[in-house]
Amino acid sequence: MIKLLITGGTIDKCYNELNGELHFPNTHLPEMLQQTRCRLEIQAETLMLKDSLEMTEADRIKIQQACIASNEQQLVITHGTDTMVKTAEYLAHQPLNKTIVLVGAMLPYKIGGSDALFNLGCAFTAVQLLPQGIYITMNGKIFDWDKVRKDTEMGVFK
Amino acid sequence: MIKLLITGGTIDKCYNELNGELHFPNTHLPEMLQQTRCRLEIQAETLMLKDSLEMTEADRIKIQQACIASNEQQLVITHGTDTMVKTAEYLAHQPLNKTIVLVGAMLPYKIGGSDALFNLGCAFTAVQLLPQGIYITMNGKIFDWDKVRKDTEMGVFK
Amino acid sequence: MIKLLITGGTIDKCYNELNGELHFPNTHLPEMLQQTRCRLEIQAETLMLKDSLEMTEADRIKIQQACIASNEQQLVITHGTDTMVKTAEYLAHQPLNKTIVLVGAMLPYKIGGSDALFNLGCAFTAVQLLPQGIYITMNGKIFDWDKVRKDTEMGVFK
Amino acid sequence: MIKLLITGGTIDKCYNELNGELHFPNTHLPEMLQQTRCRLEIQAETLMLKDSLEMTEADRIKIQQACIASNEQQLVITHGTDTMVKTAEYLAHQPLNKTIVLVGAMLPYKIGGSDALFNLGCAFTAVQLLPQGIYITMNGKIFDWDKVRKDTEMGVFK
Numbered sequence: 195m196i197k198l199l200i201t202g203g204t205i206d207k208c209y210n211e212l213n214g215e216l217h218f219p220n221t222h223l224p225e226m227l228q229q230t231r232c233r234l235e236i237q238a239e240t241l242m243l244k245d246s247l248e249m250t251e252a253d254r255i256k257i258q259q260a261c262i263a264s265n266e267q268q269l270v271i272t273h274g275t276d277t278m279v280k281t282a283e284y285l286a287h288q289p290l291n292k293t294i295v296l297v298g299a300m301l302p303y304k305i306g307g308s309d310a311l312f313n314l315g316c317a318f319t320a321v322q323l324l325p326q327g328i329y330i331t332m333n334g335k336i337f338d339w340d341k342v343r344k345d346t347e348m349g350v351f352k
Numbered sequence: 353m354i355k356l357l358i359t360g361g362t363i364d365k366c367y368n369e370l371n372g373e374l375h376f377p378n379t380h381l382p383e384m385l386q387q388t389r390c391r392l393e394i395q396a397e398t399l400m401l402k403d404s405l406e407m408t409e410a411d412r413i414k415i416q417q418a419c420i421a422s423n424e425q426q427l428v429i430t431h432g433t434d435t436m437v438k439t440a441e442y443l444a445h446q447p448l449n450k451t452i453v454l455v456g457a458m459l460p461y462k463i464g465g466s467d468a469l470f471n472l473g474c475a476f477t478a479v480q481l482l483p484q485g486i487y488i489t490m491n492g493k494i495f496d497w498d499k500v501r502k503d504t505e506m507g508v509f510k
Numbered sequence: 511m512i513k514l515l516i517t518g519g520t521i522d523k524c525y526n527e528l529n530g531e532l533h534f535p536n537t538h539l540p541e542m543l544q545q546t547r548c549r550l551e552i553q554a555e556t557l558m559l560k561d562s563l564e565m566t567e568a569d570r571i572k573i574q575q576a577c578i579a580s581n582e583q584q585l586v587i588t589h590g591t592d593t594m595v596k597t598a599e600y601l602a603h604q605p606l607n608k609t610i611v612l613v614g615a616m617l618p619y620k621i622g623g624s625d626a627l628f629n630l631g632c633a634f635t636a637v638q639l640l641p642q643g644i645y646i647t648m649n650g651k652i653f654d655w656d657k658v659r660k661d662t663e664m665g666v667f668k
Numbered sequence: 669m670i671k672l673l674i675t676g677g678t679i680d681k682c683y684n685e686l687n688g689e690l691h692f693p694n695t696h697l698p699e700m701l702q703q704t705r706c707r708l709e710i711q712a713e714t715l716m717l718k719d720s721l722e723m724t725e726a727d728r729i730k731i732q733q734a735c736i737a738s739n740e741q742q743l744v745i746t747h748g749t750d751t752m753v754k755t756a757e758y759l760a761h762q763p764l765n766k767t768i769v770l771v772g773a774m775l776p777y778k779i780g781g782s783d784a785l786f787n788l789g790c791a792f793t794a795v796q797l798l799p800q801g802i803y804i805t806m807n808g809k810i811f812d813w814d815k816v817r818k819d820t821e822m823g824v825f826k
Contacts, residue, residue, distance in 0.1 A: 204688060211774040212823050214678060214719070214750075216690065230470035231458055232492035233508055245688065276688075300389055300685040305779050312388035315473020318492050323481040334390035334476050349686050350391055362530060369616040370665050372520060372561065372592075374532065403530070434530075458527040463621050507528050546786035547774055548808035549824055616705055628704035631789020634808050639797040650706035650792050666707055 195235045196321060197266035198223065201257060201281075202243035203274030205299035205310045218243035222303050223272065230311060234318060237266060246274025246281070246298075254284040261290055268321040269294045270314075275332065275344055275351075282328050282339035295321045295329045296339070300349055353393045354479060355424035356381065359415060360401040361432030363457035363468045376401035380461050381430065388469060392476060395424060404432025404439075404456075412442045419448055426479040427452045428472075433490065433502055433509075440486050440497035452486045453479045454497070458507055511551045512637060513582035514539065517573060517597075518559035519590030521615035521626045534559035538619050539588065546627060550634060553582060562590020562597070562614075570600045577606055584637040585610045586630075591648065591660055591667075598644050598655035610644045611637045612655070616665055669709045670795060671740035672697065675731060675755075676717035677748030679773035679784045692717035696777050697746065704785060708792060711740060720748020720755070720772075728758045735764055742795045743768045744788075749806065749818055749825075756802050756813035769795045769803045770813070774823055 200206070200221050210217045221240050241256055242249075261269055273281055275298040282296055297317035303310035316331040328339040332351040345352050358364070358379050365374045379398050399414055400407075419427055431439055433456040440454055455475035461468035474489040486497040490509040503510050516522070516537045523532045537556050557572055558565075577585055589597055591614040598612050613633035619626035632647040644655040648667040661668050674680070674695045681690045695714050715730055716723075735743055747755055749772040756770055771791035777784035790805040802813040806825040819826050 204685075207688075209690075209775055209779050211678075212820065214681075214690070216683075216688070229465050229467060230492060231467045231490075231508065232470070234492040301683055304781075305683050307387050307778075309387060309389045309469075311467075312390070312469040312473040315470040315475075315492070316477040317473075319474040319477040319489065319494060320481065322494060323478065331477065332389075334388060334392040334473070336477060336480060346686065350389065362527075365530075367532075367617055367621050369520075370662065372523075372532070374525075374530070459525055462623075463525050465620075504528065545781050545783060546808060547783045547806075547824065548786070550808045623703050625703060625705045625785075627783075627786040628706070628789040631786040631791075631808070632793040633789075635790040635793040635805065635810060636797065638810060639794065647793065648705075650704060650708040650789070652793060652796060666705065 195237055195266050196318065197264045197269045198236050198238040199257065199260050199269060199271045200238060200240040200243070201246075201249075201253070201271060201273050203246050203272060203298045204302055205272050205297075205313070206243060207302040208304040216302070226303055226311060226314060230314065232318065244274070246277040249274070249277055249281070254281050257281060258285055258288060261285060261292065261294060262288065264292070267292050270317045270321050271296045273298050275300065276346070278330060279339065279343060282330060286328050286339060290328075291326055293321050293324050293326055293329075295324070295331055297331050353395055353424050354476065355422045355427045356394050356396040357415065357418050357427060357429045358396060358398040358401070359404075359407075359411070359429060359431050361404050361430060361456045362460055363430055363455075363471070364401060365460040366462040374460070384461055384469060384472060388472065390476065402432070404435040407432070407435055407439070412439050415439060416443055416446060419443060419450065419452060420446065422450070425450050428475045428479050429454045431456050433458065434504070436488060437497065437501060440488060444486050444497060448486075449484055451479050451482050451484055453482070454486070454488045455490065511553055511582050512634065513580045513585045514552050514554040515573065515576050515585060515587045516554060516556040516559070517562075517565075517569070517587060517589050519562050519588060519614045520618055521588050521613075521629070522559060523561075523618040524620040532618070542619055542627060542630060546630065548634065560590070562593040565590070565593055565597070570597050573597060574601055574604060577601060577608065577610060578604065580608070583608050586633045586637050587612045589614050591616065592662070594646055595655065595659060598646060602644050602655060606644075607642055609637050609640050609642055611640070612644070612646045613648065669711055669740050670792065671738045671743045672710050672712040673731065673734050673743060673745045674712060674714040674717070675720075675723075675727070675745060675747050677720050677746060677772045678776055679746055679771075679787070680717060681776040682778040690776070700777055700785060700788060704788065706792065718748070720751040723748070723751055723755070728755050731755060732759055732762060735759060735766065735768060736762065738766070741766050744791045744795050745770045747772050749774065750820070752804055753813065753817060756804060760802050760813060764802075765800055767795050767798050767800055767803075769798070769805055771805050
């Protein structure tokens with residue numbers, strides 16, 4: 195059983211046709227998982243739906259507590275890319291003894307040409323194969339949380 | 353560097369609007385990889401573009417030879433799902449000392465709601481993390497080649 | 511009120527992931543109309559779901575009878591492109607005193623890059639503006655039924 | 669020959685993955701027209717790429733001048749929905765003796781589930797069939813410019 199913690203981020207953004215802005219009316223993860231024909235046992239929980247630039251310390255504590263409380267040893271966290279590394283660092287402060295993979299997307303799932311499903315495939319595979327620790331999967335790569343940063347000019351993780 | 357061997361299968365099928373049938377005018381893997389924003393170094397080679405029900409022994413020998421000839425230790429093979437296990441078995445006859453992951457899709461990349469990109473994410477992550485051997489990634493799961501079969505009634509790998 | 515008669519054709523085809531063939535499990539017209547945000551009053555009726563190459567004379571009689579029986583003066587018929595002109599000719603034998611527009615698609619709605627919604631927009635607009643008669647809308651053009659043929663080599667109506 | 673004047677609006681918005689906002693790097697109309705398999709002769713001209721809430725009087729004068737200067741008698745204008753009616757009114761001040769159809773979308777073409785192509789189908793058909801005047805096509809309906817308003821709470825034209 196894998197725990198999926200949903201926190202928002204670009205992957206879950208969609209277009210609000212009443213005001214022309216992007217928003218988070220609800221998570222699209224169940225729809226995404228259905229599309230993938232994924233047969234893993236996944237326990238999903240929506241902690242918040244936020245742009246990661248707007249995440250507060252209270253939000254990160256909430257994520258950390260959810261990781262601690264989880265009975266599952268394997269956790270995937272969907273997260274905005276801008277502060278994904280910061281949250282990973284936050285989680286690393288606590289000895290969690292679990293495999294935790296943070297993942298997001300550069301383009302919302304709901305927008306044509308999105309990287310969302312590919313990234314989810316990376317995260318759900320990595321979480322099954324990696325030893326305990328905190329990781330980020332983006333751009334097809336698997337990073338230790340403390341050896342990666344987002345290059346915001348290029349829009350890629352290095 | 354990861355070697356990508358392309359052999360066809362549902363993942364690469366598209367609609368021929370002149371006769372209303374599905375065909376393989378060319379591979380969509382480069383387009384898929386671009387969409388994923390994948391930054392892995394990938395060496396792609398198209399061996400054939402076939403429905404896997406039409407693969408001959410000569411085709412499987414060609415795939416085997418390409419695996420042997422590859423300088424890369426990590427190989428992903430896109431393949432039709434119907435005989436994916438058979439090709440995996442074929443590759444297992446030869447001691448290859450490489451990590452080989454076979455992957456396909458239930459729905460073509462070009463069709464809305466496809467599982468293609470998710471499956472690619474699984475395969476490219478698995479090939480980076482697994483020891484030598486021959487594997488299949490479908491439905492979010494990672495299988496040893498000799499412990500899986502396609503349930504053609506359900507359309508899932510078990 | 512506009513009557514929508516659904517007969518199948520490429521516009522409604524989708525991929526059967528169990529056998530890799532295209533089929534018609536049910537019509538996608540309600541889903542298409544929802545996507546278009548169309549606010550016309552439309553009365554939809556599925557007469558059949560067939561590739562138009564497989565339509566029989568009995569099928570064309572059924573379409574004709576549905577046109578005669580319709581209380582609405584404006585009818586849109588979704589139809590396979592291969593014999594769309596033949597059905598139009600069939601309908602022209604009977605003095606119907608209605609505006610009837612036949613429309614289809616070169617690429618199924620369910621396949622990325624489809625012309626289905628554009629064509630529907632053409633048909634539903636044409637049926638509101640044209641006088642009594644039988645018409646075909648494809649490729650952005652409006653044709654009198656007896657001045658058009660499908661160029662099957664080019665895949666366009668002329 | 670139909671003149672297509674492009675001014676921006678939701679129909680042409682896309683997601684900027686570097687900053688997570690919607691922007692207008694360039695028009696998608698050529699891509700849209702290719703997808704529709706439209707065989708009309710269309711002369712496209714991009715006047716501006718703007719959210720219609722940001723349009724100035726200078727912008728509307730520019731649109732008006734382009735309508736006057738056009739040799740074509742049939743014009744389609746892509747436009748943001750929020751001030752589409754205002755621009756239509758502006759055009760009506762001048763006796764243009766042309767058929768002009770304004771059209772936009774509630775959801776960008778680049779976002780899954782968009783109404784863009786349907787609306788374009790409506791506009792290109794209406795412009796061929798309507799007498800001189802200024803019209804708006806949205807939600808499958810054809811409106812005289814002075815008998816319509818956007819219901820911003822419902823997101824529909826009435």
